């Protein structure tokens with residue numbers, strides 16, 4: 110559908126563009142309001158007076174809105190799943206496409222398959238279906254969606270944009286910029302692109318084949334990638350700013366945080382272990398204690414268990430408050446890895462660790478207090494620290510404003526330097542892939558507006574809404590699908606993927622559980 | 633079709649069905665016109681049986697009398713059902729409900745716009761009327777233009793009324809088109825922003841016998857109720873919001889049955 114043409118038709122014939130784009134009755138209504146009132150005025154015309162100009166102003170308003178409406182297409186109220194998605198995906202639409210076995214494609218979203226596997230799925234928490242039984246398996250249903258693979262795009266614009274960091278955020282930004290016809294060049298410190306996804310997240314959660322395929326799809330549309338160049342060391346920011354029209358920073362959060370306790374230098378650093386394991390190294394560490402409660406801690410524990418070590422996780426808050434993805438945590442417990450909550454290390458020695466019990470009555474964001482005289486010793490051969498990461502932004506000092514956790518301060522993707530934009534973990538601290546993708550999408554738009562010198566609000570006003578053909582299905586009482594996992598005894602010995610796929614019919618059955626809220630709940 | 637729609641249609645017909653007008657012309661001026669309907673429905677409509685309470689209120693204010701009859705009328709209805717009549721029997725509300733069904737770009741109304749109606753009530757329908765003795769709200773009311781002004785002028789055979797058309801009537805038409813346009817874009821734009829009758833009833837929403845109650849334990853914050861609400865009220869967190877018109881659609885659709893109404 111060509112909305113530009115619809116808008117053009119509407120400019121000359123009020124309501125015509127709406128009819129052209131398939132909204133017959135809308136077109137009729139606009140025409141009746143506009144032409145009807147003109148006919149009425151001709152009919153009862155008496156004299157020209159000042160109030161007539163007010164009437165003309167209202168006619169112009171109707172005419173302008175009619176053009177705008179023809180250009181933008183109809184809108185719907187966003188349901189909770191779409192509102193809460195950090196990546197701006199509309200789950201209810203792709204679920205509907207799966208349920209109706211539609212021939213339409215859902216538009217390409219970078220890292221869609223990755224999100225299917227490792228997203229914490231905030232969308233499922235507010236799903237309306239919970240009112241009937243339990244939420245739709247929104248995340249898992251991504252595997253049933255028909256995907257398009259974008260093809261090479263010709264460069265049509267002369268501006269060049271440098272992107273620092275080939276993590277999910279950098280790649281998404283590059284994708285959308287290239288899609289718009291800009292030349293995007295990515296600089297990556299490591300030998301391979303993909304950031305955390307390619308270098309840290311273990312195979313059994315996100316297979317290498319998946320992530321390689323996704324990166325290939327993105328790069329295929331014509332993005333320059335320069336691996337092995339670290340900005341700040343091999344190439345300075347000054348040079349980048351001189352050579353390019355805009356610079357995007359998506360360097361993630363890679364600097365491990367420290368607890369500041371005696372003997373911490375004896376402990377191993379979590380990221381290093383994950384990186385080595387991903388490269389194929391086998392660790393033999395004996396009894397290991399992993400400190401932390403995020404995805405990093407859990408991934409380390411699960412990986413080390415698979416290599417035959419005896420692992421326990423120590424976390425300072427309660428199990429429910431762990432920031433790790435819930436499914437990841439549950440699978441960990443299934444695999445027999447013990448999580449010991451409300452515990453902090455106080456001193457690390459060669460063969461044992463002194464722990465202290467804690468309490469945190471206020472939950473996840475409240476303070477953690479140590480309980481007096483509750484120290485106890487644990488015999489451990491090795492301790493692995495995974496207590497969070499901070500961005501490494503020393504190379505940006507003097508260019509952009511940073512906060513006290515050395516994160517970049519941004520407003521809608523824009524930093525304090527007019528040419529520098531940022532997104533992903535450098536802005537948020539440790540977050541999720543969905544946030545990285547969402548930031549990439551929004552910042553690419555922002556950069557586009559900046560290079561075209563369009564103010565943000567105008568750009569937002571005229572961005573098109575996606576117009577899917579969706580169908581309302583009746584409510585059924587099917588229960589939520591149980592996602593099959595590999596046998597526990599079998600999976601704790603290798604690095605193959607834990608989650609299994611189900612047949613198309615079962616996915617379709619699950620998809621029909623969606624209530625399609627925007628279609629169903631309208632006044 | 634839902635019960636609400638059926639009642640809206642029936643109410644519209646009952647209030648505006650003075651069929652003899654097609655033979656006699658003019659408007660009905662019998663005994664029923666002494667009574668008012670509890671909602672905005674212009675008494676000047678050729679088909680109308682009853683008066684509009686806003687017109688009556690301004691009539692008394694214009695005469696510098698205290699409108700006990702009208703205030704008691706509003707007070708009684710407001711105390712019992714709050715703003716319910718807006719949702720179920722108001723023809724102009726029904727008209728706006730239909731307009732919002734047009735598939736187009738939709739927008740949200742900023743929160744502060746909900747308070748404009750009090751300014752209209754006190755300023756246009758109160759102070760201005762008291763000072764000048766003219767019924768200012770009626771002079772601007774889009775409902776009056778739609779169901780009284782335009783039909784009367786079009787049906788006018790003698791030409792007396794047509795001769796009166798001037799800047800004032802042009803302005804009325806401009807206001808009407810403006811309200812229609814924004815009712816397409818925004819849910820019940822006129823009711824939420826301008827309606828003085830709604831403004832009076834909305835004060836009673838907190839005290840009325842009929843109340844909505846939210847079971848916070850059951851609510852999952854899916855916000856379906858707000859999506860389905862014709863007034864865009866976030867009912868799950870403000871059960872007796874000034875803009876709630878008690879249409880009870882949310883009670884029907886809430887998937888967890890967390891919304892209940894009670895009459896005490």
Ligand SMILES: Cc1cc2nc3c(=O)[nH]c(=O)nc-3n(C[C@H](O)[C@H](O)[C@H](O)COP(=O)(O)OP(=O)(O)OC[C@H]3O[C@@H](n4cnc5c(N)ncnc54)[C@H](O)[C@@H]3O)c2cc1C
Nearest residue numbers: 274276277278298304305340360361404533534540541542
């Ligand atoms: C172990 C682990 C498990 C996780 N599990 C999950 C999960 O299950 N679900 C989920 O949603 N999220 C998870 N996350 C979080 C998620 O991976 C991140 O939020 C996401 O990858 C952030 O993307 P990014 O593009 O901002 O940064 P990154 O992915 O960190 O990418 C940054 C890239 O920039 C490069 N770079 C850094 N500095 C420079 C420089 N100076 N010059 C050039 N290049 C540079 C880096 O090498 C890297 O490739 C996990 C994170 C970790 C560490």
Ligand code: SF4
Nearest residue numbers: 851852854855857886
């Ligand atoms: S529809 Fe019901 S469950 Fe959903 S937000 Fe409203 S009150 Fe809560």
